[in-house]
Amino acid sequence: MFDESSSxxxxxxxxxxxxxxxxxxxxxxxxxxxxxxxxxxxxxxRYKATTNSNHSYPVAPNLLTQDFSAETVNQKWVGDITYISPQEG
Incomplete structure (x- = not known):
């Protein structure tokens, strides 16, 4: 019974x-x-959605348009700053 319930x-x-x-x-x-x-x-x-896409804040433009290949070194840099909390909360 325990195994049937996936523990x-x-x-x-x-x-x-x-x-x-x-x-x-x-x-x-x-x-x-x-x-x-x-x-x-x-x-x-349960999955908890943490991103709210329905907001009035400005959105950064997608300059790379999902093209991450580069012809030379240091031509394209990307980063993720989602761990930085804003001042408003």
Missing amino acids: TYGHRRIKKALNKKGIKTSNNRVRRIMHENGLISVLKT
Whole structure:
């Protein structure tokens, strides 16, 4: 049951599933058995969008138009400054 859930079922959900199948047990028993067998449930987090493209701020022009090949050294430089937080927050 734990493997069928891709390791997402914890002791509470496994207990509910066992009770639905007619196997009476308690949360503590399921938790203890999971602990003894090294079964740790994994939380799946939902994707959180962090970029809002609908804003009124100026957008830098795309000067390279996705052409990153250069004929000589130091002809084209690109960078990413998304880690710098703005003063407004």
